[in-house]
Amino acid sequence: MRPLRPLAEAGTVDQLGTQLAGLDTLEIPSLRRTPRVRRIVDAAWPKLVALAIALGAWELVVLSGWKPPWLLPSPSTVFGELWREFAAGDLVAAVSVTLRRAAIGYALAVLVGGIIGVLVVRSKTLRAAVGSLITGLQTMPSIAWFPLAILLFQLSETAILFVVVLGAAPSIANGLISGVDHVPPLLLRAGRVLGAQGLAKYRHVILPAALPASVAGLKQGWAFAWRSLMAGELLVLIPGQTSVGAQLQFSREFSDAPGLIAMMIVILVIGIVVDVVVFSTVERSIRARRGLVDVA
């Protein structure tokens, strides 16, 4: 490409190269990684102890006789009920309906939030017009949308999805907007020096730089989507269709305390699993790749 050659080729010993190589070795921190099994065990035991304490406390409250056992059943009764519902197939049917709604609602929220985010980022006028409105929408309790949603779409899945999208999209848009706002100016300058303009500037500089904040927005959006969905399933009961929320409601109507608490555990576990397994993992790997967390 150009007449550049390492000094070694010129016949002399490449002393500079050797010196640099020596310095490089000295300056690179030697990473000592903890073995994988060890890391999992280290992370898991405090959680298991906390869980055991919580179950123990619950059992103690039941044993104290504060409420009769048909109102406040013991953990073993509840998990027994959970197993029974699972074996009977009711649980799987309810969870699959709910998860399908969650997936559709969240996907729509990502689409809507993403489009709004990109538009607001690109247009100063639009930002002035709706920037603070988006933040305002985030603080609006999504349950307050349901009366309107039911008027507009009756007791239907569309009503539920409408509220899920309204609940989650603002957080997703805001994550993207704040990510773009906080791109380090030095990286923007570097991009300009490299000649990144127009779309290339977004593709190679701005969007990758905004990724961590965008993922944080997606994560928050999931939390809002899940809450909205649960509120929706409690309020909008569609005849002949089971769901986690519908099961919860039926259990209350039949004063079936074990079934009710079992369903609450299912809701909690799904929320945690998606948050930890999906979002926290993605977030951690993005941050680790950029050197923002201790990899060891």
Next chain:
Amino acid sequence: MSAVIADRDRAVSSAPTTAPAIRLEGVTKVFGRGADAVVALDGLDLTVDVGSFVCLVGASGCGKSTLLNIVAGLDAPTSGLVEIDGGRPTLIFQEAALFPWLTTAENVELALRLRGVPSRQRRETVADLLDLVHLSGFAGKRPHELSGGMRQRVALARALAQEARILLLDEPFGALDAITRDLLHEELERIWRDAGLTILFVTHNVREAVRLGQRVVLLSSRPGRAVAEFPVVIGGERRIESPEVSALAITIGQQLSEQVRRHATT
């Protein structure tokens, strides 16, 4: 940049042997308006010949970053003449400004990609450039896994990937330890000679300027103006601790101190 500049360009190109790579005449840059206006550069004149290595030294407030931005085409002067011959210059910052989500190789490759170099050729060129800055073994590492000196070498490789003939450096070694800095001086000098680049190097460090430059230009502060020029005529291998380097650095340092003293408010 403007019609005037284009005309001057043509006028200069008639004398190819003495054509400067960078020519600034009466460059003035004012930030803000009215009472709040700050004059960063005031009628600055500077000529850098093709293939030469010129160092600019000045205290804080001499407008060196403004000057480099103008030469790099990132900013326009308020008035004055800017002529660049040999294509758009590239700029290396004090921090390497690598993209943290890309590996060493990908950072260098991005410069090629943005120039539209086809992908097979890119891989080869990236390997060559990393070899040139002695970082072949670190192609897959990310910036945070490298030391400050190594990051600057990646930045250098990335700048070379732009195939710019003019290299601007804004205190590139200011944050490095002395041992690393001395080695990078050698590295930069070698690449400058081998590639026949034109270099404009800005620094606070007078010794560094004398160690590297063929000419050292002293800037005044607030507003920035070129106040003195020193040719560096030192034969043989130059080191930062050479007595000849020290002697000239002391002379320049005295003048720099005078410039700084003018701003004392007593």
